[in-house]
Amino acid sequence: MKTIFITLSSPLEYRNLFAFPGCVFDELKRAAADDSSLRIIVLVNQKDLEKYRAELAGSWNEQVVMESVLLNYRRNFRQRLYLFFSSYLLYTKTTEILATMGMRPGEPPAGGKRWLNPLKKLLARTLGRSRFVRERVATALYFVAYPARPFRALFECYKPDIILISSLYNRFDRHIMPEARRRGVPTLGISAGWDHIDKYYLPFRATHFLAASEQMKRAAIAFQGYRREEISVVGYPQYDFLVDQRFVLPREKVLAHIGFPLDATYSMYVSGSAYCPDESDIITEILSWIERGDFVGNTYLVIRPYLGSRGRDKAFDVKKFNRFREHPRVFFYDMKLPNYLDEMTLFVNIMRHAHAVIAVYSTALLEAAMLGRPIVAAPFDGHTRRPFHRSIKRFRGFEHFQDVIRFGALREAFSFPELKNILVHYLEDPSLDVEARAHMCSELCYRLDGMASKRVANALLSCINYGHPKIENKEIILR
Numbered sequence: 154m155k156t157i158f159i160t161l162s163s164p165l166e167y168r169n170l171f172a173f174p175g176c177v178f179d180e181l182k183r184a185a186a187d188d189s190s191l192r193i194i195v196l197v198n199q200k201d202l203e204k205y206r207a208e209l210a211g212s213w214n215e216q217v218v219m220e221s222v223l224l225n226y227r228r229n230f231r232q233r234l235y236l237f238f239s240s241y242l243l244y245t246k247t248t249e250i251l252a253t254m255g256m257r258p259g260e261p262p263a264g265g266k267r268w269l270n271p272l273k274k275l276l277a278r279t280l281g282r283s284r285f286v287r288e289r290v291a292t293a294l295y296f297v298a299y300p301a302r303p304f305r306a307l308f309e310c311y312k313p314d315i316i317l318i319s320s321l322y323n324r325f326d327r328h329i330m331p332e333a334r335r336r337g338v339p340t341l342g343i344s345a346g347w348d349h350i351d352k353y354y355l356p357f358r359a360t361h362f363l364a365a366s367e368q369m370k371r372a373a374i375a376f377q378g379y380r381r382e383e384i385s386v387v388g389y390p391q392y393d394f395l396v397d398q399r400f401v402l403p404r405e406k407v408l409a410h411i412g413f414p415l416d417a418t419y420s421m422y423v424s425g426s427a428y429c430p431d432e433s434d435i436i437t438e439i440l441s442w443i444e445r446g447d448f449v450g451n452t453y454l455v456i457r458p459y460l461g462s463r464g465r466d467k468a469f470d471v472k473k474f475n476r477f478r479e480h481p482r483v484f485f486y487d488m489k490l491p492n493y494l495d496e497m498t499l500f501v502n503i504m505r506h507a508h509a510v511i512a513v514y515s516t517a518l519l520e521a522a523m524l525g526r527p528i529v530a531a532p533f534d535g536h537t538r539r540p541f542h543r544s545i546k547r548f549r550g551f552e553h554f555q556d557v558i559r560f561g562a563l564r565e566a567f568s569f570p571e572l573k574n575i576l577v578h579y580l581e582d583p584s585l586d587v588e589a590r591a592h593m594c595s596e597l598c599y600r601l602d603g604m605a606s607k608r609v610a611n612a613l614l615s616c617i618n619y620g621h622p623k624i625e626n627k628e629i630i631l632r
Contacts (some may be wrong), residue, residue: 154184156192156618157181158307158316161205163324165345169391170319172208174399176435177317177390178212180610185216185458191217191614194311196304199223208493220311222303235239235298236595237273239291243354243376244277251352253542254341268540281354289379291356295331302366304332313338314615317609318359320345322352330357341612341622343390344369347516347597351376353554358383361622363609365389366599368556376552383620385612388605389598394610395501395523396603400504409483410499411455418580419453421504421521423512424474429545434535435474435511438569439576443482447573448580457502457517458487500612509579514548522562522590524599527579560593562586 158183161167167368170177177197186192193216197205204222213219216414228236241248253270280286316333318326321342333340334357342359344350350372350513358377362384364370370386373379394400405415413419420439424432436456443452456477478485498612503522504510510521511529518528532546549558549565557563564579566572578585594601612622 154192154315155188155190156194156311157613157617158194158196158311158313158329160202160317160319160326160329161197161484162196162201162323163320163345166319166323167205167208168494168497169343169345170609171205172497173356173394173397174395175362175611176188176608177193177606178209180606181613182212182217184614189216191617192311193218193306194313195219196307196325196329197221197430220307222307222325224303224325232298235294238294239356240353241273241276241334242281242287242291242356244274244281245552246550247348247351247374248277248353250274250547250550252329256477261264262443284378287354287356288358291329291354292334295356296611297577299328299331302332304329304333308332308336308338314363315613316340317343317613320349321355321359322346322349327355330359339616341609347389347519347550348553361385361616362614363387363612363622365605366597368553369596372553384607386599387608387612388600388602390606390609392520392598392601393606394497394521394604396601400498400501402498402507404506407499407502407506411486413453413484414451417452417453418448418450418508418582419455420509420576421457421507421526423457423510424459425513425515425516429513430473431535431537431539431545433476434537435531435572436474436477438535438572440477440480440482442573442576448577450580452580453482453484455484455507457488457503458498460623489590508583509576513545514551514554518557518563519594519597522546523594523601525587527586528563528580528590529575530574532565533567546567547556556597557593560589560596562589562593577598 161171181193182443184501189223195218199221202219206219245509250469252273253267256596260487290552311390316338318340319332320326321344325344325501339360342362344628350489352367362373362379364384364386365388367386370384374381408415408417422436422439434455438456441549442448443454458475460473474485477483486500502528505524506523507526509527509529510517512518512532513530513532518530521528532549564575568573616622
């Protein structure tokens with residue numbers, strides 16, 4: 154029996170690999186249906202077992218199985234010390250922002266107090282430059298810090314031939330990597346988000362990294378120590394859904410769904426939640442411009458809260474956005490439709506028909522550009538004067554976002570007048586900068602051909618059948 158383990162530990166992984174027709178999970182199920190010797194085991198955290206089993210109802214049989222693992226994410230002192238040591242073997246501009254300023258105002262930066270920053274930087278510039286320390290010492294110390302083996306029983310039961318690590322930075326996925334290393338089981342790794350590779354060092358590398366783009370490939374080599382021959386570029390699996398014409402809704406249907414008239418034009422504001430505490434100032438000003446008729450046409454605004462929020466962030470968003478819910482010119486996108494696919498379809502089509510998408514250095518800007526939408530960043534603190542280490546201006550320094558800025562596809566507004574001027578132009582003509590956006594997508598998104606999920610599945614199956622990944626667009630590879 155040939156056995157594939159695939160991790161599913163977060164909504165992001167579910168969206169990327171499991172949620173839509175033709176996704177990676179669908180491709181693997183189809184391969185299993187054609188090959189009775191192939192078995193797919195989906196691994197989830199115990200608390201998520203019933204949720205994902207229900208979401209994927211109809212998928213399960215003797216060859217496609219879901220198993221759960223109980224993990225304890227609480228760390229003792231030895232584990233916290235190890236995490237500090239291993240994480241700061243890498244120190245990038247992104248790391249510096251996270252380590253000295255943090256993400257959320259009012260909370261300490263990652264890795265503790267700001268005064269520890271010189272030690273973090275010293276670690277990276279001394280021990281972090283040694284491949285021996287990064288590849289041997291850091292992995293050996295993990296087994297000292299984490300003697301428990303939560304995945305041991307599942308490995309012994311199913312004896313996997315290969316593992317797809319759906320999100321290399323997720324805690325759940327990081328716990329399975331050491332067990333795979335112990336047993337010599339090859340792993341194919343995916344970064345669930347484009348902004349993960351440059352944050353911290355991961356002591357356990359995948360046997361082969363499936364990069365979503367050439368940009369991510371370069372980052373994996375520069376920051377995580379992968380060799381070129383250990384990486385294949387496959388594209389973003391989740392973007393297969395964005396380019397699938399079966400899920401394109403006409404503009405009039407979208408407008409009817411969100412309650413806007415047929416002659417409406419609208420911008421979409423994608424929230425940064427607690428990362429961006431002064432967004433209500435920005436939205437208030439945009440609505441005041443709309444009410445005064447400063448924009449051409451019958452203008453509205455769609456507000457999408459930050460979907461990845463923790464409980465306390467959601468409470469923060471409620472307080473920040475509640476006063477906009479009943480505004481006659483606002484559609485507040487927080488609805489729960491009958492299934493996740495319907496939610497994805499509506500969200501993508503709302504973005505598809507927007508005249509501009511506004512966010513603060515978010516992945517949403519890349520998705521909007523893919524859909525041909527003008528993209529705008531408003532990296533200033535509304536009417537508040539904040540020190541730089543608590544200002545959203547600090548996010549402009551993220552390593553992974555430098556290419557977006559470089560291509561000139563993103564218009565940045567550092568004040569209310571600049572933001573108004575940009576929106577005036579885009580609402581009049583959303584085709585502005587279309588060439589720059591297309592060029593950016595060609596460089597940062599690899600192939601937008603709807604075949605990325607098939608390439609990931611092919612890589613997995615070819616590793617089992619031939620011992621190495623073969624990245625092809627053709628039918629699933631079977632022996």
